[in-house]
Amino acid sequence: MAPARKYKSPPHVLVRSFRLSRERWKRKYQSTRDELKRLSNRVRDLENSRQAWADRAAAAQAQLAALACQPAAPGTDLAPAPKKT
DSSP states (O other): OOOOOOOSSOHHHHHHHHHHHHHHHHHHHHHHHHHHHHHHHHHHHHHHHHHHHHHHHHHHHHHHHHHHHSOOOTTOOOSOOOOOO
16 A cells, blocks of 8 residues: 655645535536537447438438339320410
8 A cells, every 4th residue: 555645734725625625526527428429329329310310311312213213104295384474
């Protein structure tokens, strides 16, 4: 075990100082841990959202390709209707 340190301050002052230092360290660690958790959740949510949008885009692309392959039904041309005068 390490030899005891000699402090010039009285023990009651040291106890308070050490306690406050420990509490500050614990608060700092807790806030860092909370931020890490918050950012990890945000990354997970963004990845899920991006994947959902990619799936929707792929489905729309497949639907568009399927529609492009189908022959057009008679009378459903995309030409504009004649104007009435």
